[in-house]
Amino acid sequence: MSKQLKQLGDDIWKNQVEKINSELFTLTYGSVVAQLCKDLDNNYDQVNNELYKMGYNIGVRLIDEFLQKTQLSRCTNMHETAEVVSKIGFKIFLNITPTVSHWTADNKSFGLILVENPLADFVELPNTEARKKLWYSNVLCGVLKGCLEMVQLDCDVSFLQDSLKGDENTEIRVKLNKILKDEIPAGEE
Amino acid sequence: MSYYFAILGTNDAPVYELEIGTYRQSGNGVPHLPNELQELEQFILNSSLDILQDNQFKDTGLFSKNLDSFYGYKILSYLTQGNGKFLIMTDLKNHDESIRQFFIEIHELYVRNLLNPFYEINQPIRSADFDTRVRALAKRYL
Amino acid sequence: MPIYSFYLISKSGSLLYQKDFHSQNSPISKQNSNDYLVIASTLHGVHAIASKLTPEEAMGNYEKSRLPTNSNRFGLQCITTAKFKIFIHQTTTGLKLILFTSNDVSLIQATQLQGQLYKSYADYVLKNPFYRLDMPIRFRLFDDKVLTVVTGYNA
Numbered sequence: 001m002s003k004q005l006k007q008l009g010d011d012i013w014k015n016q017v018e019k020i021n022s023e024l025f026t027l028t029y030g031s032v033v034a035q036l037c038k039d040l041d042n043n044y045d046q047v048n049n050e051l052y053k054m055g056y057n058i059g060v061r062l063i064d065e066f067l068q069k070t071q072l073s074r075c076t077n078m079h080e081t082a083e084v085v086s087k088i089g090f091k092i093f094l095n096i097t098p099t100v101s102h103w104t105a106d107n108k109s110f111g112l113i114l115v116e117n118p119l120a121d122f123v124e125l126p127n128t129e130a131r132k133k134l135w136y137s138n139v140l141c142g143v144l145k146g147c148l149e150m151v152q153l154d155c156d157v158s159f160l161q162d163s164l165k166g167d168e169n170t171e172i173r174v175k176l177n178k179i180l181k182d183e184i185p186a187g188e189e
Numbered sequence: 190m191s192y193y194f195a196i197l198g199t200n201d202a203p204v205y206e207l208e209i210g211t212y213r214q215s216g217n218g219v220p221h222l223p224n225e226l227q228e229l230e231q232f233i234l235n236s237s238l239d240i241l242q243d244n245q246f247k248d249t250g251l252f253s254k255n256l257d258s259f260y261g262y263k264i265l266s267y268l269t270q271g272n273g274k275f276l277i278m279t280d281l282k283n284h285d286e287s288i289r290q291f292f293i294e295i296h297e298l299y300v301r302n303l304l305n306p307f308y309e310i311n312q313p314i315r316s317a318d319f320d321t322r323v324r325a326l327a328k329r330y331l
Numbered sequence: 332m333p334i335y336s337f338y339l340i341s342k343s344g345s346l347l348y349q350k351d352f353h354s355q356n357s358p359i360s361k362q363n364s365n366d367y368l369v370i371a372s373t374l375h376g377v378h379a380i381a382s383k384l385t386p387e388e389a390m391g392n393y394e395k396s397r398l399p400t401n402s403n404r405f406g407l408q409c410i411t412t413a414k415f416k417i418f419i420h421q422t423t424t425g426l427k428l429i430l431f432t433s434n435d436v437s438l439i440q441a442t443q444l445q446g447q448l449y450k451s452y453a454d455y456v457l458k459n460p461f462y463r464l465d466m467p468i469r470f471r472l473f474d475d476k477v478l479t480v481v482t483g484y485n486a
């Protein structure tokens with residue numbers, strides 16, 4: 001199963017995805033974050049929020065692109081969801097494959113460890129306050145939140161650690177709150 | 190035997206400076222610049238900028254090994270295409286080639302630093318990481 | 332194998348987009364805009380009802396319900412009349428793509444075309460930063476794209 005997903009992710013990345021220069025991408029995202037910090041007077045909590053909202057708006061749109069390219073149907077459990085997010089989602093949009101780890105006993109919460117993070121190339125956080133509060137790549141959490149919500153998985157998504165801050169890894173935590181049963185389109189239960 | 194190294198931004202404002210001794214000739218990297226020279230070093234480098242500007246559109250190379258001199262100290266320069274200036278003042282002789290190598294590596298660091306979205310051009314470089322890397326390069330080449 | 336009309340219906344059943352394509356002796360007469368809304372919401376309701384008619388043994392059994400033979404997971408896929416066919420495809424997010432076609436179009440062909448139209452939707456609607464989700468779609472680029480896809484198919 002996991003191997004098939006990897007294969008599918010690789011194929012789509014190779015054949016169906018438009019690619020852009022990664023430095024242009026990194027710098028664009030970088031100037032967005034830097035400008036947000038400036039506009040919000042370095043209120044990093046607020047910057048995190050804005051990034052999250054931006055990501056959310058991307059996510060609710062991106063999911064259709066994802067489904068169209070992959071032709072996947074609904075996942076049966078969170079383990080499958082985690083694999084799909086990592087091996088296909090991250091692969092086709094960012095060309096990285098985070099490691100899925102740290103499952104909780106109830107199988108509802110897992111971590112995605114980003115070995116490399118294309119958003120954060122060249123970045124060095126400006127001061128200790130930023131190092132304490134700013135989740136530089138918080139847009140990713142928003143995207144995941146938006147995507148998962150559109151397929152009726154109500155999740156909490158947040159960064160647990162970030163190597164930009166001097167942490168050991170970069171880890172995104174995904175926690176399933178509930179499946180929005182009422183909103184599942186008829187025929188998809 | 191010591192070096193004074195400075196990076197000046199596109200508007201000639203200083204963005205980074207470092208005093209460092211040589212690691213050659215059994216040096217240990219501690220600078221031995223005379224006091225009176227330490228007080229003057231910024232002036233000396235800045236005054237040599239005039240020559241640099243005169244040569245800017247004459248020379249095609251980025252590196253100049255005999256830009257200026259001041260009582261036995263000579264000044265070497267490296268001008269990036271984006272008008273950033275790297276200057277070194279030293280009393281060491283015959284080390285031009287390794288200083289050139291040093292500048293080339295610094296150029297890469299300088300560009301990487303510019304790519305950091307939180308760095309604004311011509312602002313002082315306060316990154317500790319940048320400083321460590323420059324010192325490591327100094328150890329290797331100077 | 333002409334395509335007569337194309338509808339996009341949101342998850343909640345509202346009509347997002349409707350387009351009639353010019354075709355000689357189309358059996359579908361021109362409707363007024365209110366009728367389009369009625370058609371859209373009716374199909375939405377019928378689709379929901381159809382999907383509830385799932386055979387007992389496939390209920391709650393994911394593996395079985397994946398098999399199209401004994402399940403109604405996709406609700407309603409095709410309605411055939413004497414003069415035309417209606418193909419309905421629902422995506423995982425709940426978007427419905429509906430095609431009115433002539434009788435000689437097969438389910439496979441329709442699915443393929445719906446796939447292309449889905450791609451156009453993902454590209455030209457969702458990636459348009461000024462599009463607000465679940466609002467009616469009025470973009471010339473999308474119009475053009477739909478027309479290209481459909482005429483490419485009609486030709």
